[in-house]
Amino acid sequence: MTTPVPTSQEPARLRVLSGIQPTGRFHWGNYFGAIRQYIDLQHAGDAYYFIADLHALTTVRDPQLLREYVHDAALDLVALGLDPARATLFVQSDVPEVTELTWLLLTVTPMGLLERCHAYKEKKAKGLPADAGLFTYPVLMAADILAYDATTVPVGDDQVQHVEVCRDLAGTFNHLYGEVFTLPKARVLETAARVPGTDGQKMSKSYDNTIQVFEEPSKVKKKIMRITTDSRPMEDPKDPETDHLFELYRLMASPEDTAAMAETYRRGGFGYGEIKKALHAAAEQFFADARGRRAELAADPATIAGILDDGAARAREQAQKVLDRARAACGLSRRPGASS
Ligand code: ADP
Numbered sequence: 001m002t003t004p005v006p007t008s009q010e011p012a013r014l015r016v017l018s019g020i021q022p023t024g025r026f027h028w029g030n031y032f033g034a035i036r037q038y039i040d041l042q043h044a045g046d047a048y049y050f051i052a053d054l055h056a057l058t059t060v061r062d063p064q065l066l067r068e069y070v071h072d073a074a075l076d077l078v079a080l081g082l083d084p085a086r087a088t089l090f091v092q093s094d095v096p097e098v099t100e101l102t103w104l105l106l107t108v109t110p111m112g113l114l115e116r117c118h119a120y121k122e123k124k125a126k127g128l129p130a131d132a133g134l135f136t137y138p139v140l141m142a143a144d145i146l147a148y149d150a151t152t153v154p155v156g157d158d159q160v161q162h163v164e165v166c167r168d169l170a171g172t173f174n175h176l177y178g179e180v181f182t183l184p185k186a187r188v189l190e191t192a193a194r195v196p197g198t199d200g201q202k203m204s205k206s207y208d209n210t211i212q213v214f215e216e217p218s219k220v221k222k223k224i225m226r227i228t229t230d231s232r233p234m235e236d237p238k239d240p241e242t243d244h245l246f247e248l249y250r251l252m253a254s255p256e257d258t259a260a261m262a263e264t265y266r267r268g269g270f271g272y273g274e275i276k277k278a279l280h281a282a283a284e285q286f287f288a289d290a291r292g293r294r295a296e297l298a299a300d301p302a303t304i305a306g307i308l309d310d311g312a313a314r315a316r317e318q319a320q321k322v323l324d325r326a327r328a329a330c331g332l333s334r335r336p337g338a339s340s
């Protein structure tokens with residue numbers, strides 16, 4: 001008697017999936033470097049986006065804060081244009097199938113593979129204590145991807161290594177037990193939008209140089225006014241391409257205003273104060289609609305709760321199918337090849 005081998009039902013369409021850690025409020029770097037591109041990709045095929053609260057547990061240890069970050073992330077994403085009618089938006093921990101799948105994958109994960117992963121390696125190199133959650137983080141991430149038969153995973157370049165780990169683990173599991181998992185591919189987000197922070201370095205929570213997308217306008221203004229500038233005389237013509245204030249302006253102003261601003265730089269004789277005022281006006285205008293939508297959503301908690309419940313139900317339905325395939329393939333179900 002032959003044992004039926006479960007096969008992965010490779011989706012014909014592109015299935016895009018990505019996760020965002022709720023470890024703080026989103027800043028301009030997160031928006032232009034990642035979120036904007038996720039939102040664009042919701043038109044490319046099926047899209048699954050989730051708020052990675054299980055991952056955030058390795059850094060956010062305050063339960064109330066974690067709840068707030070998750071709620072804010074959902075509001076922010078929908079306000080910024082993620083359309084729940086097109087994309088499935090959900091919270092990672094609402095799909096417990098993923099944590100079970102993580103265990104199955106852990107049993108085929110070589111220690112050496114995880115020792116080479118940079119999140120853990122960097123922490124260790126700095127002599128900081130690392131927990132097993134951080135060490136095994138790439139396996140949880142692999143389960144996140146495989147549970148939904150994702151084909152395409154848009155990520156920043158820092159996450160490409162983890163998508164490779166996912167492919168490795170899926171390949172090993174498939175080799176041992178049959179074609180259970182769909183092998184995904186990373187789609188590296190454009191690094192051209194490496195958004196500078198208020199001090200000119202890459203904008204990042206860790207450098208305390210961020211401007212948040214939905215920060216109070218008066219606070220945004222204060223932060224813009226503090227952006228570092230070069231100390232050359234005002235009369236000197238300047239190259240806009242090497243100036244971080246200009247880089248920020250370009251992200252939010254119209255092409256015509258950007259060209260006019262570049263001209264102002266090349267002519268010289270301007271004060272940085274004027275440029276900062278123009279940046280503030282451009283930023284306010286750029287995010288005005290999203291701010292309005294966010295205020296409406298925040299005033300109506302049932303809407304966002306409904307979106308996340310609906311997203312979780314859709315995500316679970318998909319994850320259950322994959323988990324059933326995986327359980328049956330490795331012998332966890334009592335009947336060979338049965339799906340439960
Ligand atoms: P942070 O550095 O503030 O902790 P995260 O590491 O949580 O930000 O970033 C989440 C996503 O946003 C990643 O995909 C990352 O590539 C993107 N991102 C963060 N900061 C920037 C930036 N300054 N420019 C471009 N993309 C960024």
Ligand code: TRP
Pocket residue numbers: 017018019020021052055140141144145153154155159
């Ligand atoms: N690790 C990713 C980050 O820190 C977030 C994430 C978790 C993710 N699971 C994922 C991204 C699955 C893509 C696919 O940015």
